């Protein structure tokens with residue numbers, strides 16, 4: 001059951017002459033099954049964020065095809081939500097309001113919004129912090145809130161771009177364990193961008209390794225590794 005089908009995807013940034021062009025992606029092929037947890041692993045600059053941004057619909061590819069359930073991805077859609085490294089919470093909204101944001105945008109009634117937000121806030125273990133503003137909570141808690149906000153519209157696909165990169169090592173380990181639990185409980189397809197091998201292997205069903213210059217898939221490793 002292929003949910004995302006990426007074929008020969010290319011992305012070129014920049015101008016018309018070869019000296020100001022950057023080939024960020026050069027023929028990426030990748031098929032992702034429903035419910036799969038994929039880590040996209042590779043060094044800085046290999047095109048991970050570009051690939052994630054194209055799957056999100058934030059930017060367009062220069063060549064190739066990209067399908068979700070057989071239909072081309074052409075723009076952002078609530079069926080795919082993104083968690084960024086810098087949380088990107090709305091600073092003027094409480095945790096509760098941040099989590100409800102996507103539901104309010106969909107026109108959902110207040111009572112139902114509050115109910116869904118309460119269960120997600122519980123899922124990310126932030127119960128008791130609903131009325132706090134982002135500046136009043138720790139980095140780990142902000143990222144928990146960002147995860148709850150991303151899950152609120154009940155997306156099919158959760159895209160995470162180095163989500164724990166700004167956290168200290170101890171908090172990162174806690175959040176890794178949380179996202180492993182949450183993604184399996186919520187039954188989401190996850191694409192998790194990281195340059196950390198440990199994190200990639202710990203979390204994913206499959207690690208997709210990208211090579212730099214130009215960005216393309218070099219290897220795919222299924223986790224856990226088969227025993228010899």
Ligand code: ADP
Pocket residue numbers: 013014022023024042043044045046047048049050051215
């Ligand atoms: P990664 O996420 O693996 O660090 P990126 O997707 O951010 O890689 O970048 C891939 C390549 O594309 C890099 O060479 C980067 O400098 C270039 N790049 C990324 N965004 C832009 C942009 N908006 N304009 C021009 N070049 C870009």
Ligand code: ADP
Pocket residue numbers: 136137138139140141144171172174175
């Ligand atoms: P994590 O969020 O991964 O559990 P943190 O280091 O972010 O780890 O926070 C650990 C715990 O410390 C939180 O769960 C919370 O109970 C408490 N805490 C941290 N920062 C604050 C804060 N600004 N106000 C109240 N409690 C906090």
